[in-house]
Amino acid sequence: MAQDMTKPRNIGDVLLNVENISIAFGGVKALDGVSFDVREHEILAIIGPNGAGKSSMLNCINGFYHPQDGIITFKGTPRQRMQTHEAAAQGIARTFQNIALFKGMSTLDNIMTGRNLKMKKNLLWQALYFGPALTEELEHRAKVEEIIDFLEIEAIRKTPVGKLPYGLQKRVELGRALAAEPDLLLLDEPMAGMNHEEKEDMCRYILDVNDEFGATIVLIEHDMSVVMDISDRVVVLDYGRKIAAGTPDEVRANQDVIDAYLGVSHD
Amino acid sequence: MELLNILFVAPFVDITSSPVFFAEVVIGGLMTGVMYSLVALGFVLIFKASGVFNFAQGAMVLFAALTLVGLMERGVPIPLALAGTVLVMIALAMLIERMMLRHLVNQEGIILFMATIGLNFLLEGAGQIAWGSNVKVLDLGIPNQSFEVAGILLNQFDLFAAAIAAVMVTVLAVFFQKTTIGRALRAVADDHQAALSVGIPLKTIWVIVWSVAGIVALVAGIMWGAKSGVQFSLSLIALKALPVLILGGFTSVPGAIIGGLIIGVGEKIAEIYWGPAFGGAIEGWFAYMLALAFLMFRPQGLFGEKIIERV
Structure with a gap:
């Protein structure tokens, strides 16, 4: 599955730019000043422990949530309060963590x-x-x-x-x-609850979608081996903040990420 | 002995001794049933597409009929009056979406239900303020002669009503099952969020559903109005639609039709053959008893979807 080795990746310009996004529910800060960008034809994974704000991030991108602060720029156009069906009309499609068919x-x-x-x-x-x-x-x-x-x-x-x-x-x-035929495909835990073979199939479909349909993909996934195999870049969230970003190898070596996943006393 | 006789023997003796009369009773019941079905259809449409139980459906029937009669009384020719009423019902759907539904997105079903009760009073009041509260005659020139077939007395008006209902059900079935909008409606009914994520605009869909329900209400209003005059009690036939829905299932268009027919025939037969056993006037409550029995043994109705949840 290590396609990076075999195929040259054809990454284009910035498709989606997320800048300084914050959203709070009551007293809980689900997202706190998160920024990153997604380039055309890229597969970007968002990872992080439970409750890190990963799904909230997707919900902001496709218009279910309206961030209280920050700007989302899609295809060069910044937007304020966008309705979900308008986001869909601009070319953002998604799947859900708890299947919404x-x-x-x-x-x-x-x-x-x-x-x-x-x-x-x-x-x-x-x-x-x-x-x-x-x-x-x-x-x-x-x-x-x-x-x-x-x-x-x-x-x-x-x-x-x-x-x-x-x-x-x-x-x-x-x-x-x-x-x-979306330009940007958001996948919220596409492999959750699947067995090994189903996961492999799903990986293959995701890579083919990226390859053949040319769709840019942002995905949330918990299975680290999958994430490391298929993504070009990884963004790591913890408690609503971005703690790391980079290639899978860079992220794997990052001390903050290791701490976030293994748990470390902050003192 | 006397009681057993009157419950279990006498009615069947009556039925077998005069089959022609029995046939007339059944046909009379079917015709009333068609009219119930027309009203029930309006409920099913809105419930199917938005999960809202629209208590105001009866008031919409009254409102549509009042508007039509009101326009005709002012000398508007029938086709124009019909078109005008359709426009009024569409405008009403837009208003309902703008003033009511839009502010209640993602609320519990019971809250939307309460809102439709409010809407019910509003429409009843508004209709009567605008067009007056006298009983009005609605004459669309639908023939109303009786004739005999094989010794059975039939009424042209009833046949006409049945034909209208059949056409409407066919059109609605194709609309729901085959067309793009129909599919979008079913999608919205199933899952709001998912529907939004594929780019279905909820607001437009709601306007469409309520417009269609308004037009169905108009048809029901025309048929009932032509039969028994346009008056306040029209909004009460909505209550008769409830047992129909319980029998047929809240989400099934064919269910609304079959349910209506069963109720119509059932209450006529009960009234005529079993009425004496209860001192008469069973017609008023028979439908509700039947619905109650259904709730005990088959709560999803004849055609409703049985809800199975994976846990």
Whole structure:
């Protein structure tokens, strides 16, 4: 899996810049002046102990939370209070820590909702099922079939996702995010609760997504071997602060990171 | 002995001795049932798409009917009056989203439910302030002649209502299951956050759902209004929709239809054949007893989704 050795990485300009982000809930500072940037085509991992503010960071980036302080710049445009669906419209897609699929709907329908923003016909057409509306639906269906093919989930196309095992649900959720053809893909613990083989599969999909679809990926993950294998750079959070950032090797050698993970008395 | 006879023997003797009359009772019940279904549909739509139990659905039926009659009384031709009422219902949906739903995002279901109770009073009041509280006749020129088929008396108006309901259910089913917006609606119903993350704008979706529910309310209002006049009691038929929903399941469009038919037929048969055993007037409470029995044995209704949680 050590792709860094075999393939030259094609990292571009800064896609997302997060500057001095702070957010507090009541008295708890979930994020405290965190800054980092993400470059095009990069895989960036955010790691840290439980409660370090990793998910809060993703929620700020895709507009679920509005940071009380700091600026997020995406594709060169700074933004203040952005709504979630606006962030989606700009090309940010995500998956969730506790899978947020539409449980009553089939795999196909779930992934089709990911195409929602790509639908160009207006609301009136979208309420119909003939003529241009049907043509458009079929075009998008073709695209979705490619994704289903890519993720090797052909067999569960029509199954309501609520009935699928956990690992497959994670895969469908990735499919839904991919369907939007995002520029930035946020993955919140894509491998949590998976067994070894499922993890390997997921790693392969993430690397392929990065490679073939050209998507920039920000992921949160607890499995350190996975993080070290697939990411170009790593940002480490602890108690809402950034304590380190750099290549996997740099981070691994960082004393603060070792302390944060192993626990050290601060005196 | 007397009681057993009147409960378990006499009704069946009556039924078998006059099958034609029985058929008429069943058909009469089906027709009333269709009308219940029309009202129940409005509830199902909003519940399915936003998880809100809209107590104001009955008031929306009254409001739509009052608006239509009010426009017609002022000399607006029928097609224009219909179009005007549809516009009013869409405007109402926008207002509801702007003034009510937007401020209650992520609140508990019960809080939204209470808000719709408020909406209920508001609509009842506003409708009557704007259009007056007299009983009004709604005449859309729907034929209302009776005729006989194989000795069974049928009514044109009832058949017309049944046809309207059938068309509406088909349209709604295609809309929900096949179209892009339908899929977005189902997505929002399933998981708000996830729907937002794929770029579905919640506010637009709510306006659409409430508009559709408003138009369904208008159709129900037209049918009930043409049958029994447009009056305050229209908003009370919403109460009859409750047992229909419990039978059919709160999330099922076909459930609303079948539930309505069962209630309609059930209460007519109960009234005519078992009424004497209870001193008559069972029609008023039969539906609720049936709903109660369902709650005990099949709380998700006939077609509702059984909720299974992984733990």
